[in-house]
Structures are given as C-alpha cells and as structure tokens.
Amino acid sequence: MSIEEYEVIIIGAGPSGLSAGIFVARQRAKCLLISKDLGGQMNMIPKLENYPGTIMSSGPLLAKTLENQYLTFNGEMTFDTVERVDEVEGSTDLKVKTGRSEYLTKSLILAPGKVPNNLGVENEIQFQNKGVHYCTKCDAPFYQGRTTATVGVGGYLLESGILLSRMASKVYLIYRGGQLGGDKDMIESIKKKNNVELVPNSSVTLVSGNNSLQQIQIKDNSGVEKMINVDGLFVEMGSKINLDFVKHLVKLNTKGEIEVTDGGKTTHPAIFASGDATNIPYKQIVAACGDGAAAGISAFNYIEKLKGKPGIRSDWKKTIGDTVFHY
Numbered sequence: 001m002s003i004e005e006y007e008v009i010i011i012g013a014g015p016s017g018l019s020a021g022i023f024v025a026r027q028r029a030k031c032l033l034i035s036k037d038l039g040g041q042m043n044m045i046p047k048l049e050n051y052p053g054t055i056m057s058s059g060p061l062l063a064k065t066l067e068n069q070y071l072t073f074n075g076e077m078t079f080d081t082v083e084r085v086d087e088v089e090g091s092t093d094l095k096v097k098t099g100r101s102e103y104l105t106k107s108l109i110l111a112p113g114k115v116p117n118n119l120g121v122e123n124e125i126q127f128q129n130k131g132v133h134y135c136t137k138c139d140a141p142f143y144q145g146r147t148t149a150t151v152g153v154g155g156y157l158l159e160s161g162i163l164l165s166r167m168a169s170k171v172y173l174i175y176r177g178g179q180l181g182g183d184k185d186m187i188e189s190i191k192k193k194n195n196v197e198l199v200p201n202s203s204v205t206l207v208s209g210n211n212s213l214q215q216i217q218i219k220d221n222s223g224v225e226k227m228i229n230v231d232g233l234f235v236e237m238g239s240k241i242n243l244d245f246v247k248h249l250v251k252l253n254t255k256g257e258i259e260v261t262d263g264g265k266t267t268h269p270a271i272f273a274s275g276d277a278t279n280i281p282y283k284q285i286v287a288a289c290g291d292g293a294a295a296g297i298s299a300f301n302y303i304e305k306l307k308g309k310p311g312i313r314s315d316w317k318k319t320i321g322d323t324v325f326h327y
C-alpha cells in the first residue's frame with residue numbers, strides 16, 4: 001500500500017494549527033491537518049471576549065470559522081491521533097504515524113497545544129464554565145465585584161490570586177501546604193491585598209449549586225470540612241503537554257514546551273511549532289493564531305527552498321502584469 005505524501009502536515013486543529021493551515025493551503029501547498037478534535041481548548045470557551053475583531057464570540061464558533069477558511073483553500077483535514085514522527089533514512093522526509101494511518105511529509109508544523117489539569121472532584125465537569133474555570137487570565141473579568149476562590153499550585157496560584165483580587169470583591173486562596181510557594185514579591189503582594197483570604201493546609205473536596213456554582217467544600221489537613229459560598233472557583237493546577245510522539249526530534253525546555261525561535265523554528269530544520277505547546281509567554285488565542293501564521297509561512301518557505309525557489313516574506317501577493325509580488 002502506498003503512503004500518502006504531503007508537502008506540509010500540521011498536528012492540532014486549535015487556533016494555532018488552523019491558522020498555520022490557512023497560510024500554507026492559501027499558497028496551494030499540499031497540506032494535511034491531523035487532529036484529535038476541532039478547536040482544542042477553544043471548546044472550553046463559551047464566551048470569548050478578547051479575540052480582536054469580534055466583540056462577542058465563542059471558542060467553538062471561532063474554531064468552525066477557522067476550519068471553513070482553511071477548507072476554502074483546499075486544505076485537507078483528518079480526525080486522528082498522531083502517535084509517532086520519525087525521520088526517513090536517506091531522505092529529508094518525515095514519517096507521521098497516526099492511530100489509523102501513516103503519511104510522508106516534507107515539513108511538519110507542531111500545534112498540539114495543552115490540556116489544563118482538573119481538580120479531580122466528583123461533580124466538577126457539571127460546573128465547568130458554570131462557575132468552575134481553568135484559566136484565570138481568560139475568565140477573571142467575568143467576576144467583577146463577585147466572590148471567588150482559587151485553588152492550585154505555586155506560581156499559577158499566585159498569579160490567579162493577584163488577577164482575581166483586581167476584579168472580585170473577595171478571593172479565597174486555597175492551597176495544600178502551610179506556606180505559599182513561588183516568587184517572593186508576588187507572595188508579599190498577595191498578603192497585602194485586603195480582599196484576599198489565605199486558606200492554607202486545605203483542599204477543595206466538593207463543588208455544588210443548582211444551574212451554576214454556589215458553594216465549595218473545603219477540607220483542612222486535620223479533616224475538618226466547611227462550606228463556603230462562592231460565585232466562581234478557579235482551578236490553577238498547571239496543564240499537560242504531551243509531546244512523546246516527537247520529543248526525540250525537537251528540543252524541549254524544562255517545562256516540557258517546544259523551544260522555538262523567530263518564525264516558529266525548532267531545532268529540527270523541517271519541523272516548525274506554534275501555540276501553547278511552545279515556550280511563548282502569553283498563551284492566548286490571538287498569540288496562537290499569529291504564531292501559527294508565522295510557522296505556516298516558515299514551513300512553506302522551507303519546502304520552497306527544497307525546490308530551489310526563494311520563498312516569501314509574507315503571504316500577501318499582488319500580480320502586476322506577469323509578475324507576482326510578495327510583501
């Protein structure tokens with residue numbers, strides 16, 4: 001059986017991979033986007049307020065719009081899981097093995113994003129986006145003047161507490177240990193906030209409410225339980241990035257993120273990366289889209305150079321007479 005060959009394969013149909021796809025497919029390169037699902041973390045955003053250009057949108061709506069835009073340019077798409085990427089001996093090609101198939105590609109764009117860790121309490125899923133949130137920098141603005149709690153670890157918890165203290169009337173900061181861990185200046189700043197109540201040696205054991213979250217149960221190290229009324233609970237337990245399928249080919253940093261330089265270049269000449277799985281500082285949709293576009297152009301330029309062509313600086317084209325200008 002012959003293996004299907006592509007010029008560019010993109011892994012992940014979150015905002016980053018879909019944006020990369022738009023920029024590659026628009027250049028008429030043969031492109032396949034492989035993803036477990038459409039939208040990635042965007043599926044956890046019922047109300048999207050900070051994507052420039054739309055005042056009120058949702059994550060799933062943006063995902064569908066980006067998918068349509070990609071397919072308009074004849075990009076191909078398959079829903080599957082990438083299990084392994086390998087170099088092909090004696091060639092510059094890469095082999096991409098998925099759960100159902102195998103493909104060859106000249107170039108690869110990694111956009112597999114990340115998945116936030118859950119709290120792990122029984123009825124948590126029922127209250128997701130109905131009071132239980134996993135991204136304080138994204139969702140804190142919805143809690144202006146309201147009562148909130150944040151539970152988590154290290155720097156994630158400190159950042160969450162500081163962000164919420166600017167918006168909410170009250171913030172319970174819940175952590176398992178006796179001391180807060182992380183940056184000393186941030187700890188000092190948290191301790192000075194009048195609307196933040198530290199809740200050490202404790203964990204959240206239950207979330208409850210009618211249609212949306214109303215109460216959380218806190219259990220301390222001695223086993224004493226108490227209920228507190230909150231409008232919102234922020235879970236800041238870090239997130240999982242799974243790059244087992246490609247970590248033998250690209251350099252990862254100590255946080256397990258792909259190290260990228262300008263244009264989404266990785267340490268492998270044929271592999272580019274963008275979005276939340278990379279070492280970018282601000283993990284937001286607009287950044288993922290911008291970096292995806294850059295990785296798309298870089299991958300396209302890479303395949304053009306393999307053919308001895310000059311590549312492009314951006315994908316904005318203008319034809320004057322017989323000449324095509326790229327800007």
Ligand SMILES: Cc1cc2nc3c(=O)[nH]c(=O)nc-3n(C[C@H](O)[C@H](O)[C@H](O)COP(=O)(O)OP(=O)(O)OC[C@H]3O[C@@H](n4cnc5c(N)ncnc54)[C@H](O)[C@@H]3O)c2cc1C
Nearest residue numbers: 012014015016036040041082112113114138275276283285
């Ligand atoms: C609860 C929550 C709320 C948020 N709210 C906002 C907000 O309001 N505004 C904002 O700008 N940002 C928000 N964010 C952050 C934003 O969603 C992310 O920054 C963005 O989605 C990252 O895009 P990405 O394409 O890098 O990765 P992701 O969105 O994580 O997408 C990665 C894709 O890759 C796929 N994938 C992974 N591994 C494989 C594999 N091996 N094979 C095939 N497919 C694979 C996944 O299934 C997924 O489809 C929020 C995040 C969360 C969790």
